[in-house]
Each structure stands twice: as C-alpha cells, then as structure tokens.
Amino acid sequence: MEPPSKPSTSLFDVYLRLRPSPVVDAQRFLEVEASESHAPTHITIRPPASDHRKRAVEKFAFTRVFQEDAAQLELFRGTGIIPLIEGVLGAEGREGRDGLLATLGVTGSGKSHTILGSKSQRGLTQLSLDVLFKCGDANIVHPSATNSVFPTLCAADVSEAQLLPASLFLESVYGDGTSSERGASRATTPMPVGVQPSSFSSPTPHFAATSVHSPSKCSYPSLSQFSMSQNSFINSLDKEFNISAKPIASFARMTRSVAKKTSNFVKDSSFLSVPASKRYIPRLSALPQYPSVDDIAVKVDRTADYAIVISMYEVYNDRIFDLLASSASKGAIPRRRALLFKSTEHSPDRKVVAGLKKIICGSLDEANMVLETGLTERRVAGTGSNAVSSRSHGFFCVEVKKRRRGVVMGPWTSSALTIVDLAGSERARTAKTAGATLAEAGKINESLMYLGQCMQMQSDNASHSESNKPQNIVPFRQCKLTELLFSNSFPSSNSHQYHHKAPQKSIMVVAADPVGDFNATSQILRYSALAREVTVPRIPSVTSTILAGVPAGKGQNGYFSGRITPSAAQEELEHALTEIAKLREELDISQLQLREEMQRRRDTEASWKVAEERVAEVEQEVREEVWQEMEERLVQEQARWRQARNEELDRNDEHLDRKLDILSRGVDVEVYEDPEPTNDERVSELESENERLRARVQLLEREQGLRSPSKKMRVLKARKWEGMEGGLNDSP
C-alpha cells in the first residue's frame, strides 16, 4: 500500500492516536508498522483469537499514527493544528480560512482527553487558545480598547447572534446579579484575576493592578468596580450613539435602543437578569498549565486588528443547543431552545448556527473561563464503557474577526477555528446503557453512521480521482452533525455572487484503544482511514505442503527413487492447488465484503426503524394537536351557541314583558252583565220549559210502546210514578 498522501478531493487529514491501556498484558489486536525514515503511517489489525468468524487481516493508512506514548504536545505539533491556526488568522492583507479539528472514535478511546485534556494536562483546545492569544497579543483588541470595537463587531456579525464582552457574560453567570443596582458597599464578586471587568473602560490604576495575570492566585475585584465598568460602558455608548446619559437603572432600555441602531447589536438585555443563585466558579489556578507552548509561534498579520469571539454549542439528539445561553439564563427552570443551522439575511451564501450567544474574549483567562463555563452545560453520563461519557457532539468555535489597521479601519471579516469533540460510538451490550441513555446512544450511532458514509465517500472519491472516474456527491445533509462538519467544506452554489472564501481545512484525529472493542474499532478505522488493504492471512500453500511432505528423492512407496523431477501430473496438480488457494482467498474477501454489506444493511435498517418511529411520533403529535384544536373549537362553538341561545331567550322575555306592559297599561276591560228578568218573562220562560219537558215525556212513551210486556210493566210503573210526579209538578 502506498504511503498516504492526502488526495486533493479529501475532506480531512486523518491522524490516528492510540490510547495507553489501563490493563497490563492485555491482548492487542492492533499493531503499528514501524518506519525508519518517517513517522508511522500504517497499522494492521488482526482479529483476536477468540473471533470465530475467520476475518481477514486489515491494513490501514493514515496521515500519521501517534502511538500510546505520544504526549499532548506531540500531537499539537504533529497534527497540523499550527498551520490551521495560521490559516484562520490569515496571511498579511488576506482574509483567513475556516479550520476544523475533530475527534472520532469508540466510546472511551480518548477523544475528550485529546481535545479537552485532563486534570493534569491541557488538551488541543486549550493549547490552541494559548498559542492564539500569546502570538496575537499585540494585535488582539479588547472591547475596552476603543469605544468603537464592540458596536462594530456586533454590526459585522451575520449570524443573528447576541454578542457579549466576556466580563459581562461571566458576571451574569457567576455574579450575584445585583451589581447594577447596588453600590460600593457590596462584597466582592467572583471575577478572577485576569478577567477584566472594566471591559468598556480604560483600565483604572486599580484595575491595571488587578488585571495582572497570576496563575497561582485568584482574587476578585469588587462590585463597585464592576458597576464602574458598566457606567463606562454606558458612557461609551453615549459617545458612540449620541444618547444622553442615563442612570444605570435604565441600562436595559438604553441597550434596546442601541440595538435598533446597529442591526446585530445586543438582541435583548437578558444578560442583565438577576440570577437565582450563585454558581461554582471555575478556578483558573486549578486548571492545568502543562504542557507549555511558549516555544511555539504562529504567523500573525501585524497590519491587522483581531478580535476573538467564542461560542459553544452541542448537537444532542440531532438538535443544536447553545452551551453558553443556558449558563447565563439560569433560574428556576433552565430552558433549552434548539437553534437552526441556516443561511441568514446577511449570510446568504453559507449556513451559520443562528442566534448563538457569542463572547468576546480579550485574554486567555477569559477564554478559558468561557470554555469551562460551557463545558459544565455539556451532556455527559456514566456508562459501562466510560465513567464520564459525552452524550452529545460538542462544538467549540473560536471566531477570529480581522480588520485592516489604519486611519480608516477596514471592515471586520471572520474566520472560525471549530474544535469538535464527537460523542463515541458504543454498543449497548458493552456500554450497559438503558432508557434515555440508550436512546441517546442510538442517535449518536446514527449520526456517526452518516459521518462514516461521508468519509467513505471521500475515500472513494480519492480513488476515483486517481482513475479519472466521476466524483460522488458527499451526502452531508443527512443529519445535523455532518451538515455542521461539512457544509463549509464545499463552495456554495451561489457563492460566486458574493465574495469567494477558501473552503474549510479539516483535521480528524481518530482515537483508538488497541486492546478495546475489536468490532467497533475496526468499523471506525474502516471508514476513517485514508486507504485500506485487506490481506487475508496467508493460507499455507497446499502445493508446498505436499511437496514438503514428499522428501526429495523419496517415491510414493516411501523409497528413494533417485529422481526428483516432478512429473506432468504433479505440475498439473500444483497448478490446480494454486488455483484453489487463490479461489479461497477470493472467497474470504467476498465473505468479508458480504459481512460488511450485511452490517451496513443492519445499520440502514436500524436508521430506517428510527425514522419510522420518528414518523409515528410526529403523526401522534399531529393527531394530538388536531384533537386538541378540535376540542378547543368545539368548546368555543358550544359557548358561542349557548350565548346566542341565551340572548335569544332574553330577547323573547323582553318582548313578552313589553307586550304585557303595553297590555296592562293601554287596555280597559268592560264586563257585560244581563239585566234582571221581569215576572212575565220568568213565567213565559217556565212555560216554555214545561212544554219542552212534556214533549220529551211523550217521546219516551212512544218508545216504550214498542218494547216487550215486561218492559211495558216497568214503563207503566214508571209512568205511574211520573204521573204522580207530573201531578205534583202540575200543581201550582
């Protein structure tokens, strides 16, 4: 295999770092190929003896391999980070280019150790910051240096960010939040030495004294000093924006008015909110100072001003969260709002994480404090594989803003050094995770699978370019992680309309444990290596075995024949056996490829399942929303209907009342009574009555005559009685 030279199409320089094993005499599956002329670049992995799948031996090539004894400084010097920093700073009179440094590996392989260091050693992040501040010191502007720095930086930012000077940010996180209201009588605020609270004022003699960096000591300036700094800030704003002086109490209002004048100035004054409780402040003196980078220098454009702006975010469950926003807005319930990676109004040609909180740091101490603050917000959890395992992909961005120095200052341009600590891939069985941590692992593995596909594509493209085949498109838009990592590595389709910026330069450090999980490590190595060669373990040649088994001069019957020349049949046999051996090798390779394909299929199925679950979740959410909305509408309709009915009833009642009222007021009732009858009238009335009765009796008698004798008797009796009665009636 050729020594790896980075192809022009390659996205990354890929370095491999091996971590020392805590287990003595553990069986290694990974060996480094030593090279006398240059640093090692190749490794070989052999399946452990316990592996029954008869896997082939694989050989991988990297830009460089760092063995277990490699120190942090060796990595810093040997991985091309220094040119990366120089690229971000930009050559004289030129704009810088973006740089990316990321780590990849199985959980517990040493990614965080490499990037962020440990309790005793600094990581590549801290070393980069040190070099940046040390070498750029004379050219790095502090917001307090001139009044115009802060507003112009805010105006030049294209990412809808909220920019803050480090002193204000740290005060909002660790201070007691009363600095703007209380006077000099308050006790000291926890601002470490070296972090200048008077960001906006020319340093007073007292500040000049306290701002001398002393790593061994940690003392804090008082609140009165801090409130002085705010006054100075207000005065600086007065001068800059011609706003009349206002008391500190109206500071927030004034900040908002200034925000209107500069498009991207402080978007709100939430950083002035009173924190609910004090937080533990990281002690700078407790942070590691080793290794030192005093002897390392980077080229700095001495004709330019630089401003260092730091932001931190994490990709957790495929969503982006600001690690510095929640620090400052702590209160009863910390709320995390997912941010978008998008093109903004002022950045139409490239995507940015919009709405981040960005901190302007004037010194290394400030930058370290901001870094430590953001890290406390990062998601970590203890798993079976690592006691402090990263559960999210952490992004640390150092934006280097640059402008030409002169009587008339040039506009600010911006390039970023992004340092990424990726979460490690893990197997649920090894990590012994469950519940939310297992779900996180699913998301982590999924995003790493997409990253693997992108890297695999870059490696395929590299071989295509050698054979003049067309290049594949790297599928980096599949998840947030790959989008964040790669979208600035390719020129945007509409970038020609705007100024051209060189594509990002990237370094990947792959961390591996040579005695760790063979399957997981080999999988990562397969897609991250610059080149790979499968060498099936050499099957001892059957021919040679046979020939070796037949001693020279000894015939088949065991006796020496005296002739050793092989016959034609023997030659044919040898040829056939060679063919068989070759076919076996091919079969082994095919089996290996098949296993890989099957693994890929399993991964794809897993991601498909995840996607399906997500679809089901979304459907459920939509259903619930629709139901809720329908119920709300139903309740509204019922209320409206009831109200209409009540109004109708009220109207009817009112109408009726009005009618009754009118009736009772406007109608006089006349009662008609008959006049008393005279005597003659009464007699004639009685006579007519008598007549009527007689006619009736006659009618009844006629009816009786038509009936049976027995009935006649009864009728006669009745008539007799009636006769009596009639007699009685006839009597006057």
Ligand SMILES: Nc1ncnc2c1ncn2[C@@H]1O[C@H](COP(=O)(O)OP(=O)(O)OP(=O)(O)O)[C@@H](O)[C@H]1O
């Ligand atoms: N090169 C090294 N030298 C000394 N210790 C190391 C080295 N690499 C890793 N370690 C130790 O191994 C442990 C796990 O390392 P680390 O947390 O960096 O793993 P990781 O890859 O970031 O894991 P995860 O993906 O789960 O976050 C830590 O205790 C770390 O100090």
